[in-house]
Every structure is written in structure tokens, then in C-alpha cells.
Amino acid sequence: MALFMPFQIVASGIALPGCPETCGDIHIISYPFGIGPNCSLPGFELICNMSNGSPTPFLLINNIPVLEIVSYLWSEQPNVLVNNNITSICMSNATSSLNLSGTPYWINNRNKFVVVGCDIIASITFGNETNKHPGSCRTMGCYNPDSITYPYDNNFCSGAGCCQISVPEEVNYYQISLQSQNYNSSKQYNSSQCGHAVVTQSYNYVNYDELYVYDTLYQQQQMPLYLDWSIGNEGCKMAQANKSSYACIDNHSECVESDNGPGYLCMCSDGYEGNPYLEGGCQDFSVAIPSV
Ligand SMILES: *[C@@H]1O[C@H](CO)[C@@H](O)[C@H](O)[C@H]1NC(C)=O
Ligand SMILES: *[C@@H]1O[C@H](CO)[C@@H](O)[C@H](O)[C@H]1NC(C)=O
Ligand SMILES: *[C@@H]1O[C@H](CO)[C@@H](O)[C@H](O)[C@H]1NC(C)=O
Ligand SMILES: *[C@@H]1O[C@H](CO)[C@@H](O)[C@H](O)[C@H]1NC(C)=O
Ligand SMILES: *[C@@H]1O[C@H](CO)[C@@H](O)[C@H](O)[C@H]1NC(C)=O
Ligand SMILES: *[C@@H]1O[C@H](CO)[C@@H](O)[C@H](O)[C@H]1NC(C)=O
Ligand SMILES: *[C@@H]1O[C@H](CO)[C@@H](O)[C@H](O)[C@H]1NC(C)=O
Ligand SMILES: *[C@@H]1O[C@H](CO)[C@@H](O)[C@H](O)[C@H]1NC(C)=O
Ligand SMILES: *[C@@H]1O[C@H](CO)[C@@H](O)[C@H](O)[C@H]1NC(C)=O
Ligand SMILES: *[C@@H]1O[C@H](CO)[C@@H](O)[C@H](O)[C@H]1NC(C)=O
8 A cells, every 4th residue: 555655644643532543544534534423524524334344434425435544734735545436348338427516525636537448438527516627538459458568668548558638626526438339248248358447546646557557447446546625615714704613723723725626724833733623733843852
């Protein structure tokens, strides 16, 4: 999993008091995220599902498995890394969608829509409540599962057996359509013979391994997706006017405008670190680390 962790989180005691801070592999669940309705802000509730042996956290919204939470401002827009479903085209054309409208989540534009397979016409419409961004790409030639030739050069995913589309800014839904004449209902398919598409963390965001994209797409059911999040759907000025709902409650916290979609975020003031969403959450850094 180290491949997917461009950020380091160093903190503790950042859940709401009395609330669990871990679920399976996620060791730091910091407020506004939390397990259960009384431990989280609306939209940030996680379910820690114990039913298949190892505890797995899911966003209550859309039932999406969570891989990693970066829940307060470190140096960038905070993210949550989730597992996204892969859409496959085997015996017939396929469609799928994700709609996060009305939730705190926005699709980070370092993700990409990646399509692998034979002669697939892939369409994806990204959008938000007011704007739509339709796009399409086509994989040319036929990716032959019997003689895999990965494109190792700079032309990775430029059309031959693979094509991709960038994610626009400020979008919170997408609709996918995959069409092909190469796949038909008179043939038996296994997963490596089908075409696959997913909106996923861009391969060039971290040192993304091209082989990894192919292998994962062909073998697994899900791939990691970065979601940005923010509080509410108005900016700092409006949010600060209502003290009962304003989320930056620590005395040493500040409001920052979200840079993906409407809403705001909180951060600890200069010299303080911790969780700005909790009373007493921002700690004086110079006191916390004794000087020699
Ligand atoms: C949440 O808090 C409310 C009010 O304090 C309480 O009535 C309710 O039982 C709590 N729910 C859970 C799941 O703990
Ligand atoms: C936990 O996962 C199981 C199996 O995937 C599912 O049937 C169940 O509904 C889940 N429980 C909750 C509370 O989401
Ligand atoms: C993935 O599929 C499951 C089951 O259909 C659905 O509950 C979940 O919301 C989907 N996740 C995403 C990110 O679309
Ligand atoms: C997304 O969900 C919202 C709220 O549930 C709904 O109003 C909207 O029509 C949906 N958008 C799409 C493109 O399905
Ligand atoms: C799939 O889409 C292609 C291209 O639009 C079309 O020619 C073909 O008939 C479709 N196949 C099915 C089974 O609908
Ligand atoms: C459909 O599958 C059959 C059986 O594998 C194959 O002979 C035929 O060429 C396929 N048709 C197309 C249009 O690919
Ligand atoms: C899937 O099909 C490919 C190509 O025919 C074959 O090499 C591979 O062994 C098959 N995989 C499984 C799991 O059946
Ligand atoms: C302030 O926030 C509270 C809690 O979310 C809400 O009930 C109330 O309507 C808000 N007041 C105004 C003036 O928007
Ligand atoms: C929707 O996206 C456009 C950019 O495409 C942006 O200007 C607009 O503010 C967004 N609307 C909402 C409600 O986020
Ligand atoms: C925040 O400031 C208020 C007013 O100065 C003070 O009463 C309160 O104790 C402070 N809270 C914390 C957690 O320091």
C-alpha cells in the first residue's frame, strides 16, 4: 500500500473524545470523520464493517471502501483515498456512474479515467450541479491477452489497447459508457479478456507503475480514487456568520476556502498543529516539543 501514500500523517488523539480512532488498516480516523453518527459530521460517517474477518471502513455515503484519510490541512487540500469500482465490457456494452452531488466529496483532478481493452469507444461525462464536461476516447487495435506487450515507452496509454481522459476541476459526478463490437454474447469471457475502465489515481501522480495499471485493471475489481472534501457549500465568510454550524472550533484554528468546489476547510494557526475541528485540537508546537 506504500505506493498510495504521498502524505505522511503524524498525529494522535484527533477523533472526537470517546470515539474509536482505528478500523482495520486505518489507524487514524480524525474528526470530522468518525465511526457512527455521533462521532462524525454529516457526510463524514464511516461504518467499520467487521463481517468479512478483517475490519474494513466504508463511507456511509454510497458504501465506498476507504483506504486512507487525510483529514486536516497539511499542505494541500485534504483527501480521502477510496476504492473505486472497475467497469468491465465483456459480453455487452456497459454503463456505470458515481454521483457524489450533495455530499462533501469532489473528484480530485489528479485522477484519470483509464480504459484498457480491444477497440472500445469509451465516453465519460463529468459534471457538477451546473456544468457538464462530456469526453470520449477510443482504444485502437486489439490488446491480446495471449501475447501481452506492455507499452513501456512514453506512449503509455495513448490509444493502443489503452486510452485515458483527464478529470476536469470542480466535478462531483460522472457517467461512463463503454461500447465495442469486439465483445459479443456468443463467446465465454474471463476477466483478462474483457475490457476495463475506471476513474483512478493518475499513474503520473506518484511514481505510478504502468504495469501495475494493466495488471490491476485486469485482475481486480477495484482501484484507488482520490476524493477531495470540504465542509458545507459556502465560503468562509458565510460559514463564520453562523457560530452554531461553523466547523473551525478550536481557538487556534483558521478558515480556508476549498480549492475544489464550494465549501471551506479548517487549519491550525501558525505555530499550532493538530485537529482544528476539535476544541483544544490545535496544540502549540513549540510547547509540545521541548527544546534542548
Ligand atoms: C447519539 O447521541 C444521541 C443524543 O445524545 C443519542 O440519543 C443516541 O442514542 C446516540 N446514538 C448513537 C448511535 O450512539
Ligand atoms: C458489512 O458487509 C457485509 C458483507 O459485505 C454486508 O452484507 C453488510 O450489509 C455490511 N454491514 C454494514 C453495516 O454495512
Ligand atoms: C461500487 O459498487 C457497489 C455495489 O454496487 C456500490 O454500493 C458502491 O457505491 C460502488 N462504489 C462506487 C465508488 O461507485
Ligand atoms: C446526483 O444526485 C443528486 C442528488 O441525489 C441528484 O439531484 C442529481 O440529479 C444526480 N445527478 C445525476 C447526473 O444523476
Ligand atoms: C455496442 O455498441 C456498439 C457501438 O455503438 C454497437 O454497434 C453495438 O451494436 C452495441 N452492442 C450491443 C450488444 O448493444
Ligand atoms: C463473437 O464471438 C464468436 C465466438 O468466439 C467469434 O467467432 C466472432 O468472431 C465474434 N464476433 C465479433 C464481431 O467479434
Ligand atoms: C483467460 O483467457 C486467457 C486467454 O485465452 C488465458 O490465457 C487465461 O489463462 C484465462 N484465464 C483464466 C483465469 O481462465
Ligand atoms: C446555523 O446553523 C444551524 C445548525 O446547522 C442551523 O440549524 C441554522 O439554521 C443556521 N442558521 C442560519 C441563520 O443559517
Ligand atoms: C461547476 O463547475 C464549474 C466549472 O466547470 C464551476 O465554475 C462551478 O462553480 C461549479 N459549480 C458548483 C456548484 O460547484
Ligand atoms: C478558547 O477561548 C475562550 C475565550 O478566550 C476560553 O474561554 C476557552 O477556555 C478557550 N478554549 C480552550 C480549549 O482553550
